[in-house]
Amino acid sequence: MRWAIDHTSRERLQDQIADCVRRGVATGELDVGEQLPPAAELGAALSVDRNTVLAAYRQLRDDGVLEFRRGRGARVASGGPDLSAVTEAARSLVATARLHGLGRNELIRIIKELT
Amino acid sequence: MTSxxxxxxxxxxxxxxxxxxxxxxxxxxxxGVLLVLVATSSGGAWSDLMIVLPLLLIAIGVLADVLTASSVRATAGPNGFTIRWGSVGWPRCSYPLDRIARAEVIDLPWWRVSWGFWWTPRRTSCTVRSGPTVRLTLPNGRIVTVTVPEPVAAVAALDAAATAPRDT
Structure with missing residues (x-):
């Protein structure tokens, strides 16, 4: 699982971590039932506090993305939101952009303008 | 997969x-099952305690092994490479970026898999399957081999962190 957070961004770190998990679930990098790293270990790797990671995990649990089990850590929930439609749409968007000669950065700029 | x-x-x-x-x-x-079979086939007059106690010990042994020696967790990034062995995360090895001379992906043949955590004078091996595996070479020549699910991504994270300007 790849994580990327920006310490200088204005966006809260816990939201950035939660977004990483959401992206992982959407792209299929995280499978249903897969166990996420313990908060202390991920926190140490990302140079954030353990409680920030826990806050992100809790936020994801409340959204139904993760489930907590005693002694087994945080896992990707089976009944989580189905984002496969979004992934599919994004895939066709990328294909269309490529057809029109648009690069990744241009595409990202267009999306940023829209959202 | 691109991210x-x-x-x-x-x-x-x-x-x-x-x-x-x-x-x-x-x-x-x-x-564990074999141990139980050997224990029960030796015959003789067994009291209840004599049967329950070895079974309990074997069960504890199997459980302890499954908990401590069945999985390996790895993290790679600006804070270096860390290996945590088993559910409790011990033994643990941590290599900061400045202690990693080279990181690469190798194709580990099955006869070189250590099937566990091994520490020898020249190598640290933490491999549980054959195939693409992360290999770190430390400045002192020590070779560290670790199984991770996506070794290419792990090495990419280390390379990106090593080439990025340090801002902290």
Missing amino acids: PPLAGDGTHAVYTGRTTSWTTVASTCVA
């Missing part, structure tokens, strides 16, 4: 992975 890294300074790109060795779990369970 766009976020642009900008202060970016932390980290890879985390967990590999479970079902071979270890299976072989432990088989060994």
